[in-house]
Amino acid sequence: MxxxxxxxxxxxxxxxxxxxxxxxxxxxxxxxxxxxxxxxxxxxxxxxxxxxxxxxxxxxxxxxxxxxxxxxxxxxxxxxxxxxSIGEVVDAERAALDIEVEALAWRRAALLAVRDSDPDDRAARLELLAGVADRTVAQDTLVMFWHGALSALPPDLLDAFVTMNVPMLPGEPSPGQLVGFAELVAAVTDPAVRLLLKQQLWRRDPFRVRDRRGLLVGVAEACLEVGSRLAEGVPPRPGAELDRFVDAHARARGERDTPELRRQLHIGGSGARVDRYWSVTGELLGDPITSATALSWLDEALALSLPGAVDRIVPA
Structure with missing residues (x-):
């Protein structure tokens, strides 16, 4: 022209x-x-x-x-x-470049993670990392799982849970961080692990829960209280935190706080894969206190509150 x-x-x-x-x-x-x-x-x-x-x-x-x-x-x-203006187009170009740099750093971490793996494990490592090839999709997968599992929560409590329990990798993750993150994404896409993770929240007989929103709010509040006890180094024990937790389940089910209900709520662990999920989450967050550690604290407190367990209660 x-x-x-x-x-x-x-x-x-x-x-x-x-x-x-x-x-x-x-x-x-x-x-x-x-x-x-x-x-x-x-x-x-x-x-x-x-x-x-x-x-x-x-x-x-x-x-x-x-x-x-x-x-x-x-x-x-x-x-x-x-x-x-020149300033506007330069800012836009810089933002686009930041995205490219992070994508390259993500790819570099994946390449190093494969290179550093045991030769016998490389096929499995490749399969694992393929699930997080797209950073945005991978992070959305993790966040959306919890949004779906906790959809009954009020927005502020849901945001607090995601902040506390869903790691977001830095712009330039290490190979180890990327592998750990890939494990979390793989876990929430596995139907068996998804079920176990949800069971930690709902406990047994989830179909008897009439008020799911009320239950999740009560459990979230109890976990926040337990988080403070964990930070103080307080061992599991019956008390106000446990009573709040049990009361949330009782109200949501239209029942009363009874020894039988407490026995039903005590799950005694959720399996190695769920434990691994929360262990990796704690490592990536740099904070060992997660909702899972709070729920484990409450589960041990439940066991101590059951009939015949009084002599095992650890004093405050």
Whole structure:
């Protein structure tokens, strides 16, 4: 596309070769900018392109400098047309570059994780890491599992749970962090593990729960209290935290707090794979106190509250 310009003032016209020499931009590139509408020109009677020397030099230098920053022609066109400022397009390019850098760091961690694995385990490691090839999809998978499992929670408590219990990897994860994160994603996509994780919250007979929202709110509040006890190093014991936990289950089921209900709520562990899930979660969060450790504390406190267990209660 040729851009014909009518000049209403006396200007010095420069041929394309002179413009190339003044700016260091190759002639073929200047022709391309002309054809794409980035650079205005006129033609002589002999068909040669000529340019307003002052305007064309400034414009070409700006185009060259923006291209050196990696900006595309679409962004440069917007700058030259006054649609966006240089600051705006530079910020947008930097944001896009940050995403690319994180994607490369994620890929590098995956490559190192495969390289450093035992040769006999590499096939399994490759399969595991394939599940987190897309960082965004992987993180969404983990978050959405818990959003689904805890959909009855009020938004503030749900956000607090996700913050406390769902790790988000740094921009440049280590191979070990990436492998751990891949384990978590694999766990929440496994129906058997998903069921066990939910069982930690609902305990047995989930179909008898009439008020799921009330139950989750009560359990979340009890776990927050237990988190403080864990931070203080207080061992499992019957008390206000356990009573709140049991009361939440009793109310949600339309029952009373009885020894039989406490016996039913005591699950005594959820299996090695669930334990592994929470162990890895604690490692990635850099905090051993998670909802799982709070629920384990409550489960041990439940056992101590059952008939015949009084002599095993640890004093506060």
């Amino acid at each position: 040729e851009v014909q310009v009518t000049v209403g003032r006396q200007t010095r016209r420069s041929p394309i070769g002179e413009l190339s020499e003044a700016t260091g931009v190759p002639v073929r590139t200047i022709r391309f900018y002309c054809d794409t509408g980035l650079l205005a020109f006129e033609r002589t009677g002999g068909g040669h392109r000529t340019f307003d020397a002052a305007v064309a030099v400034d414009r070409l230098l700006l185009i060259r400098r923006l291209r050196a920053l990696g900006l595309g022609l679409a962004a440069i066109t917007e700058v030259l047309g006054g649609e966006r």
